[in-house]
Amino acid sequence: MWLEVKAATRRFEGRAALDGLHFGLAEGEIGCLLGPSGCGKTTTLRCIAGLETLDQGHILCRGELLSGPGVHRPAHQRGIGLVFQDHALFPHLNALGNVEFGLSQLPATERRRRATDLLERVGLADRLDAFPGQLSGGQQQRVALARALAPGPSLLLMDEPFANLDVALRERLVGELGELLRRSGTTALVVTHEQQDAFTLADRIGLIQEGRLAQWGTPYDLYHRPTSRFAAEFVGRASFIPACCDGSGVLQSELGPLREDPHSTHCSGPVDVLLRPDDVVHDDDSPLKARIVERSFRGAEFLYTLELASGRRVLSVVPSHHDHRVGEAIGIRLDTDHVITFPTTG
């Protein structure tokens, strides 16, 4: 493992901001920490960067112990880059000066060459002399990225790098960032609260809830095999319907028989079944009917909220040429091989 965080705990005034956090990244991997605000994502980054000390646990990078009991290597000796949430560019230096800041051990010409090269790579070749106040939000973000990459950090940390940017710009930057990091083989850990950014960017996603790791896995796993209701509801849209297990891996539900995920241990008795909007498909020929109670147009598709005969509601994504009115009953069927179940909650 390139980066290892083991049982990391950090308390602020008695309250645990990080509570036994445990995960690792292999060389060249991009990890994303996802979670609601205040869950400890940023604290995790700050502990890895050396801006906070750990109360318990260990942090290792390339096998070297950075934080541990009685050990705290200061931030300026860690060689870990950090892109701050509001970019935090030095206002008294232009773009070039900002990127050159961490290269002071290099001779001037070499320094200039490397900083220019990096700014070119992030597409700012023509703004070398611009001061932060003269740059747009997206440009500032790229300067901040180039500045953090300049000293060749062994690990790049990014704290909400796309916050405060408009949606279109963000989507473009996320794509560009992923490409840049992969091409340079940089191992990176990115904090975000936007799951879409995490899905696009990450090899691994860590979902954090109240200082604990709720789940650590690939984006696919997080979406399709959430290990908790929290994960299921935080990542993607989720609806739940009750079902009954017979212990053989087949479930009986209002929407017909369902097969349980083979990876999970078989349940028995009443459970709740997770349905993603893409699991519920519109089919005019289906005998199963549901009434539309809400619809939201999303361009390529509609997201319908449907009410079943029992009064339960499920979500369904339907291609946008199926334009139905609220109150109409439409035919539906399930399009899913396996489903994930959770214990019933009253």
Added chain:
Amino acid sequence: MSALTRAPAATLVLAVLALPALLPIAATLLAWSSPETGIWAHQLQYVLPRVALNTLLLVFWVGLGSLLLGVGLGWLVAFHEFPGRRVLSWALLLPLAVPGYVLAVVAAGTLDYAGPVQSWFRSAGGPDLRWLQVRSLGGAAVILTLTLYPYVYMLARVAFDNASRTMLEVAMTLGEDQRGHFRRVMLPMARPALAAGLALVCMETLADFGVVAAFNVDTLTTAIYRTWYGLFSLQAALQLAGLLVLGVLAAAWLERRSRGRETYAVTRPERERMPRRRLKGFSAVAAVVVASVVLALAFLLPVWQLSAWAWQHTADLDSRYLDFALRSLGVAGSGALLVVAAALLHGYALAGAGHAWARGLGRLATLGYALPGAVLAVGVFAPLNTLGGLLQGTLVVMFIAYLARFLAVAAGPVEGGLARIHGGLDEAAATLGAGVAARLRRVHLPLLRSSLLVAAILVFVDLMKELPITLMTRPFGFETLAVRIFEMAAEGEWTRAALPAVMIVLVGLLPVYLLSRRLDHVA
């Protein structure tokens, strides 16, 4: 607000308000077109080189001293924790309350060859301290540094206190430690503020008359005074003043340029303070000692000495003294009213005029703050004198010069207050049926009240302390506290200057209190 003032009228107001500052600049520079050959040749040969060199040396040493003292103390107080830090953080502003000439009087009275310190040393068989020449260029530089460093200290503190913890963290993730952060981030970011403080110090040093006069150091300001009052050559005095104007304008231009395009506001609402490093052991003691010694030399000891002398001379406190005090209060009070009223007019006109060159005109009006009092005195007097003896025996010249010098002092807070009254408030009041007069009374006045009060206090205290303008333009026999101190100092009666000095220092504490409160607010 635009509804309250019509643009052409506003421009006219700005033009009129700029006159007191433009008049002396024009008069002093134009004086060069018709040199008065006899006296001027004498000046050029014997006076000017020495006087100009003295002035430059004084500015250099005071600038350097204030920068070192101001930045050093600001750094100490902003980034370190040590016993007494909280008290020292505002107490270090106290020297602002002591005018330079008062400190000069104390220094001369105690440290001169015949003074108590040196006499005691001789009687105790100690070494001869004859070399310690208080009344010298070096002495004047020390005195001015001790009274002017708070300008740099204050601006450095604001800049350092605004430093965000994030910037330190950025520097650390890029491989710099605390020291590297101070050198490569903190200092460069504070540079505009430090340059502004330094420029203020330089301008005040160029403007100083009281200290150099008390110490018999010949600089441009004292040369203006002697040429006018000693040689009775108004023309040559104007020409000397012209030189000083060029110097001051150069300093003002440098200041503006060094600030350049960058004002570094750190816009981070949830900005975290920089952590203060706790000093321990020797370094904590050293910090307390250094800061306390500065405070003692610049404020505590002088005030204590003044009080002791004043106590010795309570017999002086007769009705004549009451006259001086009342006259000072009267002049400062009425002057403050005039200047604040003008600043209010200036603020409304500036907002109403709108176009760019009217704003330029508005800035010219506040340029007078950079002009030394001695320059304003001759520069306003000379053109008005051409009207004949019409204004003789009146205070008109004096008040016009006051207006030129102190309009900027009042304009700052007044503009700050006006900025809070945006157009929406006026329009809201109008839709609620309030006419122009009602809006002024019910919206503007309540919102402006505290700004106007602050402006009035600042100008009032500046006028209480003002020396060169009052000295040179007053009607015959018109004595204020400041003039009294000057006269006692001229006669070497140092201890008898203490009584009026104590009064001036007491009044001078008011704006220091206001400033320290604002500094706390920032921090």
